[in-house]
Amino acid sequence: MEERGEIVRPAGLLERYHIVRHSVGLDSCVLNAAQYIHPENHRLEKGALFQALRKVVQLHPALGIRLARELSPNPSFERLQIVDLAEIVEFSDSCGLKATIEAQLLRPFNTASALPLWRVVVMKDDTICFAWHHCIGDGMSGLAFHRTLQASLEEGEDHTPAANYTVLPSRNTFTPAIEEMTSLTPSWGKVVLEIFELFAPTAWTRGASAWTGNPVKTDISLTTRVLLIEFAPDEVSALLNICRSHKATLTSAFQTMAISVLSSLIPAEKHKTISSYVPISLRGIAGTPSDVFCDHVSTLHSYPRINATFSWVEAAQYASRLRSYTPQSVEEIGMIRFLFGKYASFFKGKLGKKRQGGIEISNVGRFEAKSSLEAGPTWSIGRMVFAQCDAVLGAALKLNVVGDSLGGVTVAVTWGAGAIPDSFAEEFTSRFKVGIDRLLKATSG
Structure with missing residues (x-):
């Protein structure tokens, strides 16, 4: 035994x-x-x-x-x-x-x-x-x-x-769970809203007219497609400068560009909004160092309206919303208590239903190396890529963003097989890259 x-x-x-x-x-x-x-x-x-x-x-x-x-x-x-x-x-x-x-x-x-x-x-x-x-x-x-x-x-x-x-x-202490580090108690308003969204007819909910890709498949497959977009250090530096000048962030700029590109690909007569998720790190709230393992993350779920025109005003507004929502985002984790331990039935109940997320933009930030030794040859890290599965129930399309120590950024565009057509994802990826390139050209011009 x-x-x-x-x-x-x-x-x-x-x-x-x-x-x-x-x-x-x-x-x-x-x-x-x-x-x-x-x-x-x-x-x-x-x-x-x-x-x-x-x-x-x-x-x-x-x-x-x-x-x-x-x-x-x-x-x-x-x-x-x-x-x-x-x-x-x-x-x-x-x-x-x-x-x-x-x-x-x-x-x-x-x-x-x-x-x-x-x-x-x-x-x-x-x-x-x-x-x-x-x-x-x-x-x-x-x-x-x-x-x-x-x-x-x-x-x-x-x-x-x-x-x-x-x-x-x-034998060191494994970082405590997030509820041991900070209060997750949701407000009554949050509880009522989430329970309504969970049990109300779909037509009554905020997501009724939102684009979320194809419904969740009943035949489970973890097959995940991947496309990579790379931005060189000089491009990232220029993009960060223009983001700051507009009071936006890289995450909010990518979010706004993704919504504008999706809006150009989605039938406007069928959808009014796009269901969007952006993960939020809770390490700052919990006091968790950046160099440890932990599962300390929440998310901002929003429904931006269909709009095929990129707007720096919207990018700045979303950046502000992300900052202000971060303390409140702990309530998203607190709501898990209302599953009363019935996680499996909760997940399986989503099979065959309308998908909850259309787009997710997950930015883990820039990789910062520890100080190198003063003498002798050392190892450095160049290109870096971040990706995740959640291919069955997750957002139809995910943008996984990470910056490397040289200043470059890689975006891994991922989608579960059947969540959206491959051709749709390929066209989105192409237009997203072109859109960011246009922002850079406008800056240099």
């Missing part, structure tokens, strides 16, 4: 939400890929990588746990006896990042095994693709992983035998 490990702590409200969504087959992972670059063009050696990963696991308790009583009403996190890196690190001869991301987003975790809730794929060009279960980390947690790994590689090799790929998990 397999020996059980120490129970670290019970899963929190949002963590249970993500645990059940995964366990019923509706989600796989979150992912952050980063290319590691050496100034002398050295390749990433397996021995050095595994030794660096040992340090990463020993620093982050989230990387040394698995789920206990996953299917019970009260799942917990259990510390593993040991983490065998050879079981969760794969080496690929591929340099195709898009195909690698799509393959990873198709793979849920075997939560019944004695493996941790993360894995790594090392590509031929030294791109490290880190995938993790959403219950142990939000999007910013991927940046924390790469920040720690880069610092560990810079420290150089220790005296551990190269063939030793096992590591004892960290």
Whole structure:
């Protein structure tokens, strides 16, 4: 009989939400890929990588746990006896990042095994693709992983035998659930509104005339399509300057551009608004450092009106709304209590119904490396990509945004198979890039 490990702590409200969504087959992972670059063009050696990963696991308790009583009403996190890196690190001869991301987003975790809730794929060009279960980390947690790994590689090799790929998990405290860090109690107005939206006839709700892509399919598939848009450091710098001049942010500019592009593609006679989600980090409210793993995120759900014309005024207004809504956004997590533990039936009840989200724009920010060593060759990180699954119930179209340490930005446009036609997503991606390019040309002109 397999020996059980120490129970670290019970899963929190949002963590249970993500645990059940995964366990019923509706989600796989979150992912952050980063290319590691050496100034002398050295390749990433397996021995050095595994030794660096040992340090990463020993620093982050989230990387040394698995789920206990996953299917019970009260799942917990259990510390593993040991983490065998050879079981969760794969080496690929591929340099195709898009195909690698799509393959990873198709793979849920075997939560019944004695493996941790993360894995790594090392590509031929030294791109490290880190995938993790959403219950142990939000999007910013991927940046924390790469920040720690880069610092560990810079420290150089220790005296551990190269063939030793096992590591004892960290005994540090796993970051508490968000409800342990701040109050999530929703206002009565929020409760009444959400209950009305949940039980009222669809025609009476705010989302009745909103575009949300195709209805949720009843035949579950995690297949996720990916297209990548890259903006060079000089383009990002220029775009940030114009955003500041209009009192907007990169997120609000992308949001406004996405709405204008979708508006040009959607039949206006059928829809009046677009259902939009923008995740909001709660780390500032909770006092959670940026370099730890945690599931501390909420969202702003809004219904911008169909408008095919990009407006800096709207971008500025949305930026202001995001800032002001951040403290209130904790109520979104508090509302999970009103599921009364019936997560599975809540998720399954959405199959075959109108999708809730049309577009989601998730910006995890810019990757900031830890200070490099003063002397000697060091590893740096170039191109970085952030993506997530949630292909079944999630927004029809997602824009996953991350900035790299060189100043560039990559947008991973993702959509679940069947959520929208592939041709629609491809046309959206093309027009979105053209739209941002026009903003830059207007600035330079």
